[in-house]
Amino acid sequence: MTEFLVDAPQVVIEAVNLTKDRLSSFLKKRTRVLDGLNLEIYAGQTYGLIGPNGAGKTTTVKLLLGLLRPDEGEAKVLGAPSSERENLAQVGFLPENPYFYSHLTGREFLTFVGKLFSLPDDLIKSRVKSLVEKVSLVDACDKPTGKYSKGMLQRLGIAQALINDPKILFLDEPMSGLDPLGRMDVRRILHELKAEGKTIFFNSHLLPDVGELCDRVGLLVNGKMVADSPVSDIAEGGNFKALEDFFLEHVQAAMHATKDSKPHAEQT
Amino acid sequence: MQIIAAIALNTFREVLRDKIIYAFFVFACLISLFGILLGTLSVGQDIRIVEDLGLAAISLIGGIIAVFSGANLVFKELERRTIYLIFSKPVKSWQFILGKYLGLASCLLTIILMMGGFLGALVGFVDPTSPANALTHLPWLALSLALVYLELLFIIASASLFSTFSTPIMSVLFTLCFWLVGHSCASLQDLAKMSTNPAVSKFFAALYWLMPDLQSLTRVRSELMYGRALTTGGGQGELLIYLTTYILAYVIILLVLSALINERRELP
Structure with a gap:
């Protein structure tokens, strides 16, 4: 008898009942920012977490990266709890509106980040060379980052997230504040990374980009995941309008539900 | 280690590429130059006045740089979201704290060496007829500078600790208070002896043991400059080793506390 062994898709990012409260600085009033999030993302997937401003998208990324500690539940990356810092060696992260050390040149900054991953000097040198080409910063890489435009900073941010050749990439609003040319550049880079088989988790509220890049999309409203679905089920052929309708329908339904029930989940 | x-x-580059450092450096050099003018008003004490004024300038400018750079050490990273x-x-948290501390410490060493080099040249200039005489001053001068640097190592460690949990202004105030109390240790001891209330006496005695005795550093520095020999009991080398160990023990305690506080920090 011939047995066919099919590898089950590997879960690389996992959240179980992930909950986070925020305390106000003065009165220590507790506000729920993320409410029982459950999430499973498979290796090689491009996952887009969408939602209105203040829905809890950035908090989710920070919890997954161990920058915040959950109040309840658990976040795991590559099978290990997010609090274990060793795992971050296989993770790349681009924060929202990244700010880099303005006293460093692009090349110095990338070298610095490479050293934070304890990579050998010759490998850092070759990676920096290939990454500045990938993100089209060859001419600017010896200038101080303080003189970079927003688009250049974003591309440098992507380069630093890739210096360790990560298995998983977390990108927080990678297109925010970019002009159409800048967005096109970032989209091109993300398409290349997707083709390389990287797992990409990104936050955005720019639906056309999500529709074009993602395999799956999750919708977060008031800290709760209200929908999680393959993009192909929502918008065939990356139809942006269908994704927008999906977004509006679920957000409005969630808002109504919140108003109807006890207004415990405050907007952040 | 990497x-x-x-x-x-990165910290070293950040501080040295800050132009304000050079303004301080020029200021210290100008104060030292003023020593020549004052020296001409004295009788046969030119070199001593140049040395005294130069060392005071180096100590003051080094202290200002240490307090302000130390107070911003961690806060700046938080504020700029780097x-x-x-x-x-x-x-890991301790790697971050230790790296920041060593960066600032090596930067201060560079500045002290530059200012010390200028002062050494000035001493040679004051007594150009007898270079051999000027040369005899240099080992004492170097030893005094080493003690100034030892004190600065303590200051940046305490400023680093305060910068992990307070704003730069508060960190500066806390560090200055700590510094001032460190220089008034004998008064604490006197207060403990003078008080008739046993509780108050114990409190001041405890405070005396808790606070670093920076007064000893100044005393030894003065003895080096004036007496050219240490009158305190025990060998000269022995006392210097004791002082170095004493200050470094404080530095280690302060850095461990900084790392522990930073470890507990969340990054919202």
């Missing part, structure tokens, strides 16, 4: 060296190099880039990599 991570600590990378963070230290800390997200650090802690989304496999970097």
